[in-house]
Amino acid sequence: MKDLVGRRSSRGILLGDFGLSWRILRDRPVSDLLLSRLSKTLQLIGLSTLLSLLIGVPLGVYSAVKQYSRFDYIFTSLAFMGSAMPTFFFGLLMIILFSLVPKEAGWPYVPSGLSESVRDYTIPLIGAVEAGSFKDRSLHILLPTAVLTIVNISFYSRFVRASMLEVLRQDYVRTARAKGLSERVVILKHALRNALIPFITIVVFTLPGLFSGALITESIFAWPGMGRLYLLALGDFDYPVAMAIFFILAILTVIATLMRDFLYTIADPRIRLS
Amino acid sequence: MSAAQVASLSPEAVTIEERSPFQIVMTRFKRHRLAMVSLVVMAFVFLITVLAPVLAPFEVQELSVNDYFVDWGTVDEETGRVHYLGTDQIGRDYFSRLIYAGRISLTIAIVSVIISEVVGIVVGAVSGFFGGWIDSVLMRFVEFMLTIPLLPLLLIISSMLLRNEELIPIPEPLLNFMGNLLLLTPRDARNAVLIILILAGFGWLNAAQLMRGMVLSLKEQTFVEASRSLGASNYRIIMRDMIPNAMAPIIVDGSLGLAGFVVLEAALAFLGFGIQDPIPTWGNMLAASQEFMLDRPWLPLVPGLPIFLCSLAFNYIGDGLRDALDPRLKL
Numbered sequence: 001m002k003d004l005v006g007r008r009s010s011r012g013i014l015l016g017d018f019g020l021s022w023r024i025l026r027d028r029p030v031s032d033l034l035l036s037r038l039s040k041t042l043q044l045i046g047l048s049t050l051l052s053l054l055i056g057v058p059l060g061v062y063s064a065v066k067q068y069s070r071f072d073y074i075f076t077s078l079a080f081m082g083s084a085m086p087t088f089f090f091g092l093l094m095i096i097l098f099s100l101v102p103k104e105a106g107w108p109y110v111p112s113g114l115s116e117s118v119r120d121y122t123i124p125l126i127g128a129v130e131a132g133s134f135k136d137r138s139l140h141i142l143l144p145t146a147v148l149t150i151v152n153i154s155f156y157s158r159f160v161r162a163s164m165l166e167v168l169r170q171d172y173v174r175t176a177r178a179k180g181l182s183e184r185v186v187i188l189k190h191a192l193r194n195a196l197i198p199f200i201t202i203v204v205f206t207l208p209g210l211f212s213g214a215l216i217t218e219s220i221f222a223w224p225g226m227g228r229l230y231l232l233a234l235g236d237f238d239y240p241v242a243m244a245i246f247f248i249l250a251i252l253t254v255i256a257t258l259m260r261d262f263l264y265t266i267a268d269p270r271i272r273l274s
Numbered sequence: 275m276s277a278a279q280v281a282s283l284s285p286e287a288v289t290i291e292e293r294s295p296f297q298i299v300m301t302r303f304k305r306h307r308l309a310m311v312s313l314v315v316m317a318f319v320f321l322i323t324v325l326a327p328v329l330a331p332f333e334v335q336e337l338s339v340n341d342y343f344v345d346w347g348t349v350d351e352e353t354g355r356v357h358y359l360g361t362d363q364i365g366r367d368y369f370s371r372l373i374y375a376g377r378i379s380l381t382i383a384i385v386s387v388i389i390s391e392v393v394g395i396v397v398g399a400v401s402g403f404f405g406g407w408i409d410s411v412l413m414r415f416v417e418f419m420l421t422i423p424l425l426p427l428l429l430i431i432s433s434m435l436l437r438n439e440e441l442i443p444i445p446e447p448l449l450n451f452m453g454n455l456l457l458l459t460p461r462d463a464r465n466a467v468l469i470i471l472i473l474a475g476f477g478w479l480n481a482a483q484l485m486r487g488m489v490l491s492l493k494e495q496t497f498v499e500a501s502r503s504l505g506a507s508n509y510r511i512i513m514r515d516m517i518p519n520a521m522a523p524i525i526v527d528g529s530l531g532l533a534g535f536v537v538l539e540a541a542l543a544f545l546g547f548g549i550q551d552p553i554p555t556w557g558n559m560l561a562a563s564q565e566f567m568l569d570r571p572w573l574p575l576v577p578g579l580p581i582f583l584c585s586l587a588f589n590y591i592g593d594g595l596r597d598a599l600d601p602r603l604k605l
Binding site: 208209215246 | 421422423424425426427429430433437533537540541544545546547560564567568571572574578581582585586589590593
């Protein structure tokens with residue numbers, strides 16, 4: 001044990017000690033590095049998940065209810081394209097469309113890159129923006145959130161649509177209609193609730209997977225979050241940092257699996273944990 | 275029409291012309307218009323990449339006498355060859371690199387899909403057919419692997435493998451063969467083979483699960499029982515009864531897998547952990563263009579659009595195949 005004193009080892013990850021960084025912040029604890037990046041990633045993932053659920057679920061439901069309508073047709077083709085679109089290309093397109101081209105033309109543009117700017121700047125119509133202010137930060141989070149949100153919407157809404165279509169065919173929906181319930185109650189109360197049961201599984205289970213999407217998005221927008229840190233660590237061969245992030249991901253996966261099972265029993269009381 | 279009238283008709287009038295399963299699938303596939311368009315587009319892209327050495331006016335590594343970033347359509351003064359899309363940041367012909375990159379990206383995707391489907395079929399068939407502890411061990415392993423987020427795992431593995439390229443011994447003839455296929459030196463081909471191994475190493479999991487599911491339901495069918503009562507061996511039952519009947523989901527999974535692998539390979543290269551720069555791929559060309567897009571906003575479109583196009587086309591083809599092979603199939 002004496003030999004270990006002074007060596008770069010950790011006291012144990014159970015105590016939150018992931019050892020020391022080799023390269024990125026030489027000889028500083030990995031946990032410091034992680035904590036400084038964690039909030040940025042949570043901002044990005046939290047905001048985009050919330051938005052994509054708020055937009056994606058109603059879209060999917062509406063599209064399923066109006067199956068074979070023009071809206072449904074346009075929506076399904078767009079969602080199909082969205083799910084085939086690589087995140088990295090989509091991110092670059094968004095930068096070009098909303099940042100580079102308008103800036104060149106002297107129109108209002110959205111800043112791309114980093115989570116806040118280094119010095120003050122002015123945007124046409126919006127006016128002067130102070131570096132590091134709330135306005136500055138919300139302008140910077142706009143593009144990466146939009147990219148993640150749109151990618152997630154195309155995935156979530158397709159799933160909601162499919163499971164809604166399945167449920168709408170069921171006998172109990174016909175019964176509800178036959179009872180004379182309003183269409184609104186039939187869809188929102190009888191159909192949607194049942195359609196959301198499999199959807200919960202997907203949402204909870206993709207939470208760790210969101211990190212993969214965030215990884216690419218963060219790298220394109222130079223967003224100083226965990227995903228970018230992970231890439232930096234791998235590029236510099238700073239394995240303690242990379243391993244720590246990977247370990248956190250693994251734990252998140254286990255938690256997500258557990259949560260899925262619990263939520264399942266809440267959503268559908270017939271299922272029992274055994 | 276009364277029964278007597280029907281009986282008086284010639285046999286040709288009452289029976290439908292017999293068609294092979296392939297013809298039936300093709301008729302149904304043709305109904306999916308976007309899938310047909312995708313098939314034509316992909317055939318065209320394929321042709322271009324196969325003919326890359328003929329079509330490309332310049333060599334991949336060749337530095338232009340002109341400066342870097344020359345405009346598209348510039349003619350090389352000495353030889354009269356045209357830079358159709360201009361040159362890149364160090365003066366290599368963009369068009370030539372693009373079609374060579376296509377050859378490399380598509381070959382990697384196709385080889386990875388073939389390997390992962392074959393491994394998936396074997397593992398899934400063995401697991402489903404024999405059941406018992408073999409099934410438990412294999413399927414728990416597959417489920418375990420599937421829970422890990424794919425991209426971070428691929429990144430960490432490829433960063434380790436690319437650092438120690440010699441870690442996995444790859445036989446020389448294989449490297450030579452891949453080098454000839456990809457028009458690379460055997461040394462550069464090692465990088466491509468490693469990426470194929472990494473992609474296929476995680477691609478077979480889904481196919482294995484699909485195959486196992488199919489085999490489990492086929493095991494209960496009477497034609498398998500008939501085969502067994504005729505004295506067929508396990509090997510023969512798997513090869514002749516199980517695998518041909520379970521091909522529908524595997525084919526669909528394969529064509530969707532092509533889309534996935536094209537994007538995944540590009541993502542790895544884009545993030546700097548895939549195929550490295552002197553070898554052109556769409557992913558690392560896109561990554562390189564990112565640096566210069568402040569001045570040239572259209573630059574990322576050149577390597578980016580083919581990635582999107584291939585991904586979209588393979589997805590549509592997969593969709594069409596699913597509708598044609600088995601409309602009830604859910605993937």
